[in-house]
Amino acid sequence: MSVALETPPATAAARVLGGAYQRLVDIGEVLTAQVVEPGAPVPQSDVIGAELTGSQEALDAFVRAEAARIQERYGHTARPHVAASRALHDYAWSVGLLMSGVWYLERRVPRIRPEDVRLDLATGVYKITPRSSLSCLPDDPAATLPGVTVLPHEEALRTELRSAVADHMAPLLTALGPITRRGPRALWGLVSDDLVSGIWYLGRVLGREDDAVRAATGLLPSAVSPYPGGADFRHLTDTSGRRHPTRTRTGCCLYYTIRPDEACSTCPRTCDTERLRRLES
Numbered sequence: 256m257s258v259a260l261e262t263p264p265a266t267a268a269a270r271v272l273g274g275a276y277q278r279l280v281d282i283g284e285v286l287t288a289q290v291v292e293p294g295a296p297v298p299q300s301d302v303i304g305a306e307l308t309g310s311q312e313a314l315d316a317f318v319r320a321e322a323a324r325i326q327e328r329y330g331h332t333a334r335p336h337v338a339a340s341r342a343l344h345d346y347a348w349s350v351g352l353l354m355s356g357v358w359y360l361e362r363r364v365p366r367i368r369p370e371d372v373r374l375d376l377a378t379g380v381y382k383i384t385p386r387s388s389l390s391c392l393p394d395d396p397a398a399t400l401p402g403v404t405v406l407p408h409e410e411a412l413r414t415e416l417r418s419a420v421a422d423h424m425a426p427l428l429t430a431l432g433p434i435t436r437r438g439p440r441a442l443w444g445l446v447s448d449d450l451v452s453g454i455w456y457l458g459r460v461l462g463r464e465d466d467a468v469r470a471a472t473g474l475l476p477s478a479v480s481p482y483p484g485g486a487d488f489r490h491l492t493d494t495s496g497r498r499h500p501t502r503t504r505t506g507c508c509l510y511y512t513i514r515p516d517e518a519c520s521t522c523p524r525t526c527d528t529e530r531l532r533r534l535e536s
Contacts, residue, residue: 321339321341340508368423447482
């Protein structure tokens, strides 16, 4: 199915990004991904991100692979629109975190092309090839590297991140929309949820939850086209008086259709009492 793409040698900016991606991969179980060099062989089990928007065969294999993983993990036969939604959720989470994680940790924004992403359909592991498309602030040492775009301030960097994720995801949403049986608002809601929750999760893993909540809120303070909703964090207080940040998803990953009694903690179906019970357990 896949073919190897001809690629130029890695540039200094690409090496910088490769190191940033690897640091993300090394942070526990935040990201199931590998960093691969330009020109690396593409196994038959891999599908390139660009193929998902240009090949019905690749798109169908992408959905079937997710359905097989759901069957293996949960003993549940997912309907095609559920498998497609779950596959999209996993892609948006993984690719979104590769971009937002670099922004959160290093205040740099990579532009990831669909050609730079591969997914091993057999294992579910994402593979990212670092390229040279990188934006940063003027005081960043990377600002002097060839091909790097220097942006004037933090808000410009946030705008670039929102744009980079949207530009990457838009073709895939168009391709998967008919299979997921969901409209643009619901699909972009899922992407915005994964963008916010990836930063939030990264902060929790690093012991910086409050900082991550502030960062995600600054990134999506409200609906910013094409994202239909903001981060919209709020707090719940447990019996000991401790406050916990929470939010309610704008879109839906459809996990509740697989495990009806285990809806996500940010699912609209999960009430605050249940959210606190999980936090205190």
